[in-house]
Amino acid sequence: xxxxxxxxxxxxxxxxxxxxxxxxxxxxxxxxxxxxxxxxxxxxxxxxxxxxxxxxxxxxxxxxxxxxxxxxxxxxxxxxxxxxxxxxxxxxxxxxxxxxxxxxxxxxxxxxxxxxxxxxxxxxxxxxxxxxxxxxxxxxxxxxxxxxxxxxxxxxxxxxxxxxxxxxxxxxxxxxxxxxxxxxxxxxxxxxxxxxxxxxxxxxxxxxxxxxxxxxxxxxxxxxxxxxxxxxxxxxxxxxxxxxxxxxxxxxxxxxxxxxxxx
Amino acid sequence: xxxxxxxxxxxxxxxxxxxxxxxxxxxxxxxxxxxxxxxxxxxxxxxxxxxxxxxxxxxxxxxxxxxxxxxxxxxxxxxxxxxxxxxxxxxxxxxxxxxxxxxxxxxxxxxxxxxxxxxxxxxxxxxxxxxxxxxxxxxxxxxxxxxxxxxxxxxxxxxxxxxxxxxxxxxxxxxxxxxxxxxxxxxxxxxxxxxxxxxxxxxxxxxxxxxxxxxxxxxxxxxxxxxxxxxxxxxxxxxxxxxxxxxxxxxxxxxxxxxxxxxxxxxxxxxxxxxxxxx
Numbered sequence: 050x051x052x053x054x055x056x057x058x059x060x061x062x063x064x065x066x067x068x069x070x071x072x073x074x075x076x077x078x079x080x081x082x083x084x085x086x087x088x089x090x091x092x093x094x095x096x097x098x099x100x101x102x103x104x105x106x107x108x109x110x111x112x113x114x115x116x117x118x119x120x121x122x123x124x125x126x127x128x129x130x131x132x133x134x135x136x137x138x139x140x141x142x143x144x145x146x147x148x149x150x151x152x153x154x155x156x157x158x159x160x161x162x163x164x165x166x167x168x169x170x171x172x173x174x175x176x177x178x179x180x181x182x183x184x185x186x187x188x189x190x191x192x193x194x195x196x197x198x199x200x201x202x203x204x205x206x207x208x209x210x211x212x213x214x215x216x217x218x219x220x221x222x223x224x225x226x227x228x229x230x231x232x233x234x235x236x237x238x239x240x241x242x243x244x245x246x247x248x249x250x251x252x253x254x255x256x257x258x259x260x261x262x263x264x265x266x267x268x269x270x271x272x273x274x275x276x277x278x279x280x281x282x283x284x285x286x287x288x289x290x291x292x293x294x295x296x297x298x299x300x301x302x303x304x305x306x307x308x309x310x311x312x
Numbered sequence: 313x314x315x316x317x318x319x320x321x322x323x324x325x326x327x328x329x330x331x332x333x334x335x336x337x338x339x340x341x342x343x344x345x346x347x348x349x350x351x352x353x354x355x356x357x358x359x360x361x362x363x364x365x366x367x368x369x370x371x372x373x374x375x376x377x378x379x380x381x382x383x384x385x386x387x388x389x390x391x392x393x394x395x396x397x398x399x400x401x402x403x404x405x406x407x408x409x410x411x412x413x414x415x416x417x418x419x420x421x422x423x424x425x426x427x428x429x430x431x432x433x434x435x436x437x438x439x440x441x442x443x444x445x446x447x448x449x450x451x452x453x454x455x456x457x458x459x460x461x462x463x464x465x466x467x468x469x470x471x472x473x474x475x476x477x478x479x480x481x482x483x484x485x486x487x488x489x490x491x492x493x494x495x496x497x498x499x500x501x502x503x504x505x506x507x508x509x510x511x512x513x514x515x516x517x518x519x520x521x522x523x524x525x526x527x528x529x530x531x532x533x534x535x536x537x538x539x540x541x542x543x544x545x546x547x548x549x550x551x552x553x554x555x556x557x558x559x560x561x562x563x564x565x566x567x568x569x570x571x572x573x574x575x576x577x578x579x580x581x582x583x584x585x586x587x588x589x590x591x
Contacts, residue, residue, distance in 0.1 A: 119475070144477075147475030149475075154468070156471070156489070169477060169478065
């Protein structure tokens with residue numbers, strides 16, 4: 050049963066009544082006695098990019114891990130396409146198949162490029178017969194042209210940028226409904242950065258993408274929505290242009306002017 | 313400078329004594345080796361003075377392999393329990409228990425096997441009794457090795473697999489065991505080497521000296537190289553018998569060293585390929 054998208058308006062609403070792919074409401078998370086997420090409220094449309102920015106320790110990566118179900122002891126509500134993740138059909142494993150997560154540091158398994166791409170595909174037979182899928186997702190991740198002739202080579206022979214694109218392809222192979230990226234271009238060269246940004250933009254045409262970045266220029270280039278987080282709270286959510294041109298909150302203005310924000 | 317001399321002086325006997333011992337065994341045992349000695353299974357005459365050792369060699373290998381096959385599933389299960397479900401306190405208790413089990417004298421295991429398996433369960437002096445008791449002897453070592461191998465699987469592999477929606481059992485099967493198997497296999501080879509080195513646990517439980525060439529079933533006794541040497545050494549007055557004992561010792565040493573060396577090579581290869589490995 051595929052849940053129907055629901056129309057929501059909230060304190061951090063998308064500004065217009067449109068279908069919501071992800072809605073987070075009053076999300077709190079305490080880790081080792083510290084409140085690391087404090088009343089998070091965000092929502093993502095059915096398609097498009099949302100960049101999550103903020104200083105280190107703001108809780109951006111932790112928020113992604115909550116949405117993906119790697120942290121499960123939070124309070125509040127996370128709804129994907131209108132369905133509460135706690136009641137997701139098939140449990141947390143099935144939820145993670147719906148929410149692709151790309152980590153900051155590319156992690157490829159010490160196997161072939163092809164084996165890495167199909168790693169999340171269920172069933173041994175399906176993995177063996179996935180040639181079409183392998184090509185499709187490698188093209189989506191802008192990696193096909195570079196690896197098409199050596200799919201059986203070790204994934205660890207790829208450059209870091211290529212490995213990160215392979216991780217994107219691997220996440221796409223399980224056909225997620227939402228893509229979460231945790232600083233996917235951190236410590237990559239400009240060319241790899243450009244390729245991954247192109248790939249993210251292209252993917253965002255067909256699915257919602259939530260991307261954590263410390264690179265404000267990258268957030269501008271990616272466009273879409275911007276969510277500014279600080280000290281475990283969402284301070285502001287706005288479309289990219291208005292956030293960078295006319296930030297509404299003092300904390301956002303301080304952050305954009307490289308001042309130490311006092312949130 | 314004085315410190316260096318003292319340290320070298322202390323280190324030298326530790327290196328020279330086992331080296332001298334090994335050289336002496338080879339010096340005494342190598343002349344006994346011959347084609348018929350290694351590949352003949354006849355019982356011979358004169359309390360083993362003229363017999364070949366093929367049956368004993370195969371018996372030792374059979375017992376060690378049976379022990380490793382019996383111990384492996386339980387060792388792996390214990391290691392997975394330790395890694396997956398045990399709390400910190402339980403992990404501490406389990407590690408303490410395993411270290412304690414490792415320090416139990418092998419003869420105590422032998423005595424336990426004699427009372428429980430041979431007499432109480434009425435398995436008799438048999439391959440089964442010996443294999444079970446040897447499995448118990450090598451179990452702590454296998455568990456500790458499996459735990460170490462599983463702990464060396466990078467955490468990011470687990471997280472990457474979980475992020476792809478793999479079920480917990482799939483993470484164990486397709487990530488943990490796949491990544492840890494060279495380390496686990498190294499432990500198995502060392503376990504075989506350890507099982508081949510043990511005499512006391514099988515002395516009362518699995519072996520007889522004469523009348524057995526090859527066990528007919530798991531409830532039949534088996535002849536082994538270790539106990540063969542033990543019995544031959546008791547005939548200290550017969551030079552021909554002692555010569556056979558030295559020859560058997562060289563063969564046993566070679567087999568144990570072979571497994572240990574194989575384990576070492578595999579371990580080195582594992583270290584090298586753990587981060588650069590290919591499918």
